[in-house]
Amino acid sequence: MTDKISRFPVPELDALPEDVRERILAVQERAGFVPNVFLMLAHRPAEFRAFFDYHDALMEKDVGLSKAEREMIVVATSAAGQCLYCVIAHGAVLRIRAKNPRIADQLATNHRKAEITPRQRAMLDFALKLSTRGSEVEDADIEALRVHGFDDDAIWDIGAIVGFFAMSNRLVHLAGTPPNEPFYLMGRVPKG
Amino acid sequence: MTDKISRFPVPELDALPEDVRERILAVQERAGFVPNVFLMLAHRPAEFRAFFDYHDALMEKDVGLSKAEREMIVVATSAAGQCLYCVIAHGAVLRIRAKNPRIADQLATNHRKAEITPRQRAMLDFALKLSTRGSEVEDADIEALRVHGFDDDAIWDIGAIVGFFAMSNRLVHLAGTPPNEPFYLMGRVPKG
Amino acid sequence: MTDKISRFPVPELDALPEDVRERILAVQERAGFVPNVFLMLAHRPAEFRAFFDYHDALMEKDVGLSKAEREMIVVATSAAGQCLYCVIAHGAVLRIRAKNPRIADQLATNHRKAEITPRQRAMLDFALKLSTRGSEVEDADIEALRVHGFDDDAIWDIGAIVGFFAMSNRLVHLAGTPPNEPFYLMGRVPKG
Amino acid sequence: MTDKISRFPVPELDALPEDVRERILAVQERAGFVPNVFLMLAHRPAEFRAFFDYHDALMEKDVGLSKAEREMIVVATSAAGQCLYCVIAHGAVLRIRAKNPRIADQLATNHRKAEITPRQRAMLDFALKLSTRGSEVEDADIEALRVHGFDDDAIWDIGAIVGFFAMSNRLVHLAGTPPNEPFYLMGRVPKG
Amino acid sequence: MTDKISRFPVPELDALPEDVRERILAVQERAGFVPNVFLMLAHRPAEFRAFFDYHDALMEKDVGLSKAEREMIVVATSAAGQCLYCVIAHGAVLRIRAKNPRIADQLATNHRKAEITPRQRAMLDFALKLSTRGSEVEDADIEALRVHGFDDDAIWDIGAIVGFFAMSNRLVHLAGTPPNEPFYLMGRVPKG
């Protein structure tokens, strides 16, 4: 077990290009801390920019899939990939967005037992197939999603989120980056 | 997703043999609720008795392995078996016994990233091997544990706990028993 | 290969609690020898009692499932778990109970090729799924058993036997306990 | 379960080419019955001839590897391939050649627990690797065999037997051919 | 990476039995070079003869399955077995026989994406099942082939080719035999 942020260099904020630094300061302002994955990627500004541009294009909208559903995909596939950072950090976001303190633990352990709708179950069955044995995806898998009302854009989003976090999981495994401590508890206790 | 306690009959407390009922009332008194696995097993009193006798013989002592270490084995192997009830219920107990609100989520996701000692890592490597590909266990695996100071009794306990929860996981999968809601939060928030 | 009974201490009969010793003497009287698993577990009397109480509650009845069918489950799932002791010892019992000298070898190698009924095939398909990928069991698997006439009690028995021998296999892998020699031939030769 | 000899045509002996018929009559004379695999292959005389020529070239010699050791390879790898015919038929031959009534059941269940020498263990570790994940074989695996005294010819024989029975297992799975009943008991009872 | 023809002895042509030498000279005349597998097997003349007799009995006919379809089976199953020699050498033959410069690369990577007919897809689904998990083949798999018009002889051929190349793949892994360089380009460029 390591509590280092990364196996690779983590630059000082001052040493970063301005746009990267500002992006980090913005998330710090919103979250109250800097999620470690921002610091892990900062030593590579071009990759940092592409990563978060890609992330935001996929995760920050709620057409077709709700924001909570997007996080469900992240948690379920990251648990299959045993990525601690992704499960804990996105589990926190999922709990908040779904307003359900149990959902992340359920999806991380066995999505068949989670408090989800049949439509969400179909979404996650597809996401897990694409994530763990994607070469077996065929037209019939796409059709099975349409039956549940997913259109082209929603299906693309499911698959693209799977792809993006297949990358993200592997970057975390490469760097050995642990989740920030606050993520463990976020969204578990009703705000009083 | 089901919120039923079991796919099989769940008897009324009044209909149970006295010793079974008393065991259930005792745990309710201690925990504030009846963990679902007690109700799931109650329709089979002889099995109920053997199950909890066995459980207590393995889990309610702290020689060789601490009580927290015993729960670590349960959480890590039950996560490998994707048993939601066991991960959530024993995760709660583990957080309390280890006084660490992060440890259960870490072990449930990837034990290589958990805040544990090298000795505990060796214990869990062995437990996971025995749980998932036990036929490959050979003398060298036992010797590797002795190097970390585990004696005969401690090694037996590791293995017997693995065995007991291999059974327990499958009973839960059979019955479809969900964890009680309070387990999700137990041990996560410092008592004020 | 080892011919030791266990990697752990094997107590002298005289040193055992009376009820444990009597249970061992009783099986010796019936079988003509002491099956090694009794000696392997004797160093832990509380676990010994729970183990055999549990075993007898599941295996010594013939309602819903015949005794031979119970042994079929043990042999098929223990072969999947590559547990030599369980395959050989319970293979012997199965041959005797099914009055079929080929059935154990068939189930231990490939249950799809065994001389069994479609109902028994369904029983073993479920047992093997629960044993090797139990987290995938869903309501539909239970329903598939009902189609073959299994009721709640029979389905519970199938699953509980799977669970018990998932434990038993792992205890044997832990201890390295070999089968007693007489088991290899029992039930193979017609009594003349 | 089928008791048919094959899913494909089984010609009458009279309809076979003379050399094929004579080969079948010769094995019948030796064994007292015609092993089903001879009848399963008879509808394809050219393949029949190549198959048994290949078989005899590999199995009917005892230089480098004893005949019993050759059968060990067949039983261990055919059990990994879950081929009932090969495990039962070659298990019988192995028991006779090794003069050990337990050895086939041991190798069919878990070769790590069999009554074999370290040299034979190394032979079977290699055979199982080549059989189940042969693409991972590298020079170091060959060197590990030389350490145990296997020379070029013996190593080739191990590998060629693995290859031949990889084919044989699949032919049996294709045809669904069951073992002849006498194989189950052969070599188990000391001749009186 | 090795450029040796074999880990085992490769005899001089002059030292070979006449029939073996003539077979090698004949293929050299046809192909312009001696495929390495002929040289790899030459140190064992009896096995050499059986191997190529078997090969020719299965591959040199075009009833039921075209010659191109036979090579499809070889390429798809050898890719699953990660056998470089078989994929490259039979990929070359496949390109020529199918008059399609892309087909071998497609089948070697993901047969679901290849330019093949539904009948060929069914053939390869079966071939891959028999090759990688043959113990699961049951009557229904055979019936699924009949639906596509395959008769007994064609189905046998599919299965026998799978079996033969299961052997062949393992012999290549044993010997470490690389493909001859010309195979890489054969059938890729239209003859001008």
Place this chain on the structure above:
Amino acid sequence: MTDKISRFPVPELDALPEDVRERILAVQERAGFVPNVFLMLAHRPAEFRAFFDYHDALMEKDVGLSKAEREMIVVATSAAGQCLYCVIAHGAVLRIRAKNPRIADQLATNHRKAEITPRQRAMLDFALKLSTRGSEVEDADIEALRVHGFDDDAIWDIGAIVGFFAMSNRLVHLAGTPPNEPFYLMGRVPKG
């Protein structure tokens, strides 16, 4: 088999944002055709930009790892993921950059048999581990790379390329995008 570029909408060039269209025209000018993955991603301009920015940041440099070595990682891991587009398209680039017409087929089939240096073998062993079982990566895997002279930047590049193409493979599986025909032959024939 499909020859459609994507299961999702493929916009006309005229309908694209100017920067996207220019990027597509630039690659067309260089390559002589538009690689299908550009068209597949064009319906999502923000993702298109992030994808190719990320791609170029990782693939268009030759410090630490040569450009050919970067393509080796793509081909080996995409073959493990059975991604036809990535294997064929990047196989073409690899052949050209490595000036070796055999290397892509070797890496796509079995990287252990490829014409590579021990340093490249270590690079690909790590890449394949991160790609297929990344959760098992630990400090020792990183150290094993340093022994071969890879520094922080080179190790990061290996891992980031693995991550990026884990995403890319899944996008292709999602969209069902086939490789452009010219890729199959590129780099195979010496320019005359």
